[in-house]
Amino acid sequence: MNRRIPAIMLKEVNHILRDSRTLMIVILMPIMQLVIFGYAMNMEIRGIRIGVYDYRDSALSRELVHKFAATESFQISYPQKPIGEMNRYFYQRAFHAFLIIPADFDHTMVRQNQAEVQLIIDASDPNAATMIQNYSFAVVNMFNDAERLLPIRVKTNILYNPDLKSAYFFVPGLIAMILVMISALLTSIAISKEKELGTMEQILVSPIKAHEIIIGKVLPYILLALIDAMLVLLIGKYLFKVPFVGSFPVFLAFTMLYVIVALSLGLLISTIARSQQAAMMMAITMTMLPTMMLSGFMFPIASMPKALQLITRFVPARYYLQIIRGIMLKGNGFAQLMQPGLALILMAAVLLILAIKRFSLRLK
Structure with a gap:
């Protein structure tokens, strides 16, 4: 191995x-990020207060x-004021x-x-209103199933996330966002830091080639990023209870590529930014926003305009995201993720x- 690359690596590790x-x-x-976003983005509603007027x-x-x-989503109570005070x-x-139950509820059910x-x-x-409506429909359907036979009964099998836990959806997305943002952020300030510290001039007069500098600077950050990947994966698995059913070597290989x-x-x-601050702002802007909005993390890609x-x-x-969800939830391997x-x-x-x-141009 070229001795210059280990020397650059050692210098970067010391930094x-x-x-x-x-x-x-x-x-x-x-x-x-994982803890705050993981809890804040939880789409499972809890503590929804429903007032009941049961006239029957x-x-x-x-x-x-x-x-x-009986659900964890709703808190039921009976308002003391009449129904006319609902707006208050x-x-x-x-x-x-x-929830308003009319006085003829039993009669119409029987007749x-x-x-x-x-x-x-x-x-x-x-958004909350839509979720309350959907949850309420689900509760009413359970009541219908328990109280009367329906002409057609649909049996649904939900694969890979049988309890429909939002953590199964969000945690892989958060892992993708954290890795791309941290990795780009760390390396974006690498060369900018050299310029601000005045050590870029020393590099320019040395016989080091552009690819040697880049390899030497990138390798330590690959190791740090993989440590981050293991850290957020463990938090997702043990704190948010997201399963990992796939192959760890497959996960590691694709994560290293990402x-x-x-x-x-x-x-x-x-190589574009003139200062560390500018590099950090560019890295955050070019990674966080596209990852959240345009990757399928927050919104389905199929629902977006064609452009x-x-x-x-x-x-x-x-x-x-396709890779990590496939590995963690479905157990996909190399063949399915090619x-x-x-x-x-x-x-x-x-x-x-x-x-x-671009760096070669700088060296010249």
Whole structure:
């Protein structure tokens, strides 16, 4: 091996160990991001306060109310004020919704084999209102199944996430976002730091080639990024209870490939930015926003306009999300993940070539 590459690696490792900011980015930032985002992005509703006006108060109507109360999502109580004061309850945010059971509830159930109840929802938060509506429909369907035979009964088998836990969806996305942001952030300031410290001039007069500098600087950060990957994977598995049913070597191989893409992007940014601050801003802007919005993490790609769908093809996290969800939840191997893997290989090659060319121009 060329002796210059290990020398550059050793120099970069010494910089990392002496720089408390880098160590904070590597260790604390991934933990904080995964824990905060993981809990904040939980789409499973809890503590929804529903006021019940049961004008029948029969065994059947109480059974329906019990179905709502038995879920972890709803908190059931009976308002003391009459139904005419409902808007005041909404203004005070005392309730999120009201369930109104009419006095003829039992009668229509027996005579017509169906009955109507009213659910009034505060839709000032439309997302929460939609979720309350969907959860309520699910509870009513359970009540229908328990109380009467339906002409057609649908048996649903939900694969890979039988309890529909949102953590199964969000944690892999958070891992993808954290890895690309941390990796690009670390390397984006690598060359910018050399310029600010005045050590770039020493590199320029040395016989070191561009690819040797890049390899020497990237290798330590690959190791740090893989440590981050293990850290966030363990947090996802043991704190958020997200299963890992696939092969760990397959996960490690594709994660290393994804990290190389992110590090190459960071190096390319560092050849463009004139300061560490500018490099950090560019790295965060070019990784966090596209990963959250254009990778399929927050919104389905199929629902986006055609122009945006085309742009998503240039977002590395789009392909890594397919890979990590396939490995963690489905147990996919190399054969099933070849297509997104090839896309990452192409991205890594293009970004590395661009970074080396730009840095070669600097050396000249």
